[in-house]
Amino acid sequence: MMPSNNQTVLGENRLVVTCHLAQRLDEARAQAKRLGLALSIDPPPGSLVLGLDEHGWFLQQTGPDAPGPIRVDFVGGAMGHRRRMGVGRRQPLARAVGMKSDHRPRIWDLTAGLGRDAFVLALLGCRVTMMERSAIVGTLLADGLHRASTVAELAPVVQRLELYQADALEILQDTNSPAPEVIYLDPMYPERDKTALVKKEMRVLRAVVGDDDNAPALLAAALARASRRVVVKRPRRAPSIAGPRPSHSLPGKTTRFDVYLI
Template identity: 45%
Template sequence: MPDSVPVIFDNQTAPTAAQQAVLDIAQQAGLAIAAESDAILQLHIVDDCLVLNDASDAKSQGVKVDFLSGQSQYRRAHGGGNKEPIAKAIGLKQGNQMSVVDATPGLGRDAFVLAALGANVTMVERSPVVYALLADGLRRLAMQEPELASRFSLVHANSAEYMQTQPAGSVEAVYLDPMFPHKKKSALVKKEMRVFQALLGPDVDADALLPAAQAIALKRVVVKRPNSAPFLAQTKPSMAISSKKHRFDVYINV
């Protein structure tokens, strides 16, 4: 992980209320605010959003958390019931207020689907940069849809360590989507994942997440994997639900 990913902001300019809110989130996450930097990965405030940029790529569109994007809203509109494989894997139906820990939230896209279906989702993120991106996404979601935003909780912690502090059976399900080498051909996804991999590095401790998740999940643990990937922690699931590009390995607690 890079030693420093600064937030680039000209501190000689008085920030707007929205910009100050973003700066507050960044400072709470322990990120440095700088007027300029030669760091390859940088955070910028663009249209009142916190955006992660790769300074070495002039064509980079940046990475942000946007729960109000067209993609998110499409999944929300078309993901009712069991139409979304993740919902089927988790055992979530429309309006079910089950509790879920997302221990590897990334940009929060799968967590958004679960919350939109009614789940109360706790996202646990150890990277201060990703934590700040998620917090900013939730800030903007709360301005437009406060009820939906209220279904999210965000914790800045190492997921395995966090789960080890939680009581057995304290959450109905745990969702895991650890980083895996990406083979998608889409240029946009490829660039986005390249920036994330440069930021986070390999998930060398991903196997430790499964036993920690199984210890706190009352009903099940779901692990999202590319179709060709081995089982997490070399542990065979109770069942698997396949989609076009991924499978969801389901570990049922009895």
């Protein structure tokens, strides 16, 4: 995994690393040092904590009405449910990236986040290179991938996924690596979007990484590198990212995929 700067928008005094397990305290301390964050065994209410417990890493807002912990869980939870229900090749995401019965495109996901879209694509058989610039989100994602890799049924899926904890714009500038067929991006939705705001993951993610103000630059760089297409996930009614017009769009229930054919 490549090193990265920590993109949190919070001051270091508000985001702290915490761990109540004596046997994992050294691990938590080492990660806090790597991220440039303080380790606090008893963080004050209202803090955002990056915690380590017996299940792995989590992100949580502390305080009386705070939502539960956010983890990257590909085994159980919503993603496990989705997997057990069956992930189909006809869903808008799969169609948007150009998946065919006999063809699984090679994909770079520039905005990996909690890794759900990349995992769905990998479940469907695509090899996906994920890039995530926030070292905190990257910690959660690497942890989720590690846990999934220990489950026999999911190990081959995890093998199709590769994570770079780095700014995708920097990776795209390195023209020595072969261009992928498809580049995918899902920038953080604008603050006014209510659909995203009701999702606790998105609220907490936004508190950690802020708004993605680099979406037009990412799109331009992606269009310059992808060999076949660039796919952008947007809220269903949001405007397209500033730049060239998409070739076509595929609507989902709450989201839309703008497809730019090269």
